[in-house]
Amino acid sequence: MNRIKFLTGAFVSMWLLGSCGGSQQHADKQSGTPPTEMKVTGESVAELTAPPLVPKPVGNREATKLIVNMEIVEKEGEMADGVKYLYWTFNGSVPGSFIRTRVGDEVEFHLKNHPNNKLPHNIDLHAVTGPGGGAASSFVAPGHEVVFSFKVINPGLYVYHCATAPVAMHIANGMYGLILVEPEGGLPPVDKEYYIMQGDFYTKGRNGDPGLQPFDMQKAVDEHPDYVVFNGKVGSLTGDNAIKANVGETVRLYVGNGGPNLISSFHVIGEIFDNVYVEGGDLINKNVQTTLVPAGGASIVEFKVEVPGTFVIVDHALTRTFNKGSLGMLTVSGDENKQIYSGKQTEGIYQPEGGTIQNMPGENAPAAPKAANLEERIALGKTVYAKTCLACHQENGQGIANAFPPLAKSDYLNEDVGRAIEIVLHGKTGEIVVNGAKFNGVMPAQVLSDEEVANVLSYIYASWGNKKQEIKPAMVSAKRGH
Ligand code: HEC
Numbered sequence: 468m469n470r471i472k473f474l475t476g477a478f479v480s481m482w483l484l485g486s487c488g489g490s491q492q493h494a495d496k497q498s499g500t501p502p503t504e505m506k507v508t509g510e511s512v513a514e515l516t517a518p519p520l521v522p523k524p525v526g527n528r529e530a531t532k533l534i535v536n537m538e539i540v541e542k543e544g545e546m547a548d549g550v551k552y553l554y555w556t557f558n559g560s561v562p563g564s565f566i567r568t569r570v571g572d573e574v575e576f577h578l579k580n581h582p583n584n585k586l587p588h589n590i591d592l593h594a595v596t597g598p599g600g601g602a603a604s605s606f607v608a609p610g611h612e613v614v615f616s617f618k619v620i621n622p623g624l625y626v627y628h629c630a631t632a633p634v635a636m637h638i639a640n641g642m643y644g645l646i647l648v649e650p651e652g653g654l655p656p657v658d659k660e661y662y663i664m665q666g667d668f669y670t671k672g673r674n675g676d677p678g679l680q681p682f683d684m685q686k687a688v689d690e691h692p693d694y695v696v697f698n699g700k701v702g703s704l705t706g707d708n709a710i711k712a713n714v715g716e717t718v719r720l721y722v723g724n725g726g727p728n729l730i731s732s733f734h735v736i737g738e739i740f741d742n743v744y745v746e747g748g749d750l751i752n753k754n755v756q757t758t759l760v761p762a763g764g765a766s767i768v769e770f771k772v773e774v775p776g777t778f779v780i781v782d783h784a785l786t787r788t789f790n791k792g793s794l795g796m797l798t799v800s801g802d803e804n805k806q807i808y809s810g811k812q813t814e815g816i817y818q819p820e821g822g823t824i825q826n827m828p829g830e831n832a833p834a835a836p837k838a839a840n841l842e843e844r845i846a847l848g849k850t851v852y853a854k855t856c857l858a859c860h861q862e863n864g865q866g867i868a869n870a871f872p873p874l875a876k877s878d879y880l881n882e883d884v885g886r887a888i889e890i891v892l893h894g895k896t897g898e899i900v901v902n903g904a905k906f907n908g909v910m911p912a913q914v915l916s917d918e919e920v921a922n923v924l925s926y927i928y929a930s931w932g933n934k935k936q937e938i939k940p941a942m943v944s945a946k947r948g949h
């Protein structure tokens with residue numbers, strides 16, 4: 468790190484903001500102690516916030532022992548109108564809670580994995596100096612809590628994310644957030660601060676297809692997202708959810724990109740960033756139109772709002788914005804300034820282009836049709852497989868090494884039909900050996916009717932070199948009580 472440069476930058480921006488009336492003294496309390504040797508005084512529990520809000524600035528406080536309580540929650544949420552998605556979250560939001568620290572803080576991190584969750588997780592914080600950014604010490608199973616500590620020594624804005632295999636899948640399901648490390652004395656004060664994080668999402672159905680959409684591993688591998696959004700969903704920052712400021716105020720956005728794959732060309736239509744903390748570090752660039760936010764990276768942008776209106780926040784790779792969702796809004800209230808902008812302003816001019824266009828969700832889904840013969844059962848089972856099992860066991864039942872066992876030519880599956888039915892009904896944990904390879908994961912219990920379980924298993928047994936065995940609904944209901 469380069470502290471001298473950081474301070475120079477901070478002073479320059481203080482001077483700039485000072486001229487806009489938003490500033491006071493700051494960063495005037497430099498101890499000269501290297502962060503690694505800073506002593507901590509006292510202890511406090513970190514304030515954590517869901518996006519788009521951020522915790523209170525550190526100001527002039529001393530370095531302290533900061534306790535961070537983070538709970539991992541797997542929960543269903545809304546990707547867009549009528550489109551549901553099973554998110555994996557840090558503290559229930561996507562992105563996860565914003566963590567605000569200062570250099571020299573000793574962070575005691577409590578990572579809890581909610582007992583209702585299906586999978587183990589962990590956390591890699593890019594602000595950590597240590598193996599895996601904490602990932603190595605934080606692997607935690609459902610119903611458990613791990614504690615680890617680290618000292619923050621480099622100022623800047625950093626991404627954190629889950630690093631459990633398959634990592635891209637955990638990130639694609641929403642497991643990322645930002646941790647800010649302020650310099651000694653704090654960042655220069657501004658009037659408004661917000662938290663925005665971009666992410667790309669891969670669903671089985673296409674953009675706008677209604678209902679619960681499972682994760683699609685193949686689209687993730689191909690880097691073809693169906694949704695590219697700010698703060699986890701289409702519309703998180705539009706309409707009533709728009710972020711707000713008043714004419715004359717200075718605004719600071721903490722912008723992150725969880726990815727897992729795309730980089731963001733972050734832009735606010737009708738604004739110029741007065742300051743950009745390039746890649747969230749201590750280099751300050753001035754008068755920037757669009758700033759690049761890499762996957763797994765961040766940026767801090769600052770600007771003063773001079774005129775009222777709606778300022779549209781976009782990824783300037785614009786088909787994403789208009790067709791996949793990465794569109795937000797900043798609403799600025801106050802008096803017009805005709806000298807800066809003459810008027811004739813239309814609010815939300817980009818809205819009609821879409822981005823939030825959705826197919827109407829169908830009427831109440833009809834009850835699962837009954838199969839008249841084996842052929843129909845297999846065809847119906849294929850649909851159940853695509854919706855329910857494919858995300859983990861993959862398109863052709865090949866599974867993912869070290870994570871999800873294969874269902875194709877599976878000796879384990881073919882050995883015991885009754886056991887396979889029980890696994891689908893009740894889930895499965897603990898070590899198993901499939902085709903000579905060990906797996907020790909968590910298969911969630913599936914919420915399916917007897918008919919659907921019979922169909923999906925008949926399909927699997929009829930496919931990929933398995934032993935062709937029809938499963939009847941009566942065989943499933945006989946296993947329900949077990
Ligand atoms: C969230 C991921 C996930 C989903 C969704 C899922 N499984 Fe699994 N499945 C697993 C894991 C992990 C295991 C291994 C469990 C263990 O290690 O004990 C497994 C094991 C199995 C096994 C036994 C091992 C083998 O390879 O023969 C069968 C059979 C199975 N799953 C069928 C299904 C079916 C059918 C569905 C859909 C109705 C499904 N699974 C949905 C993750 C999943």
Ligand SMILES: [Cu+2]
Pocket residue numbers: 555587588589629630631637642
């Ligand atoms: Cu995870």
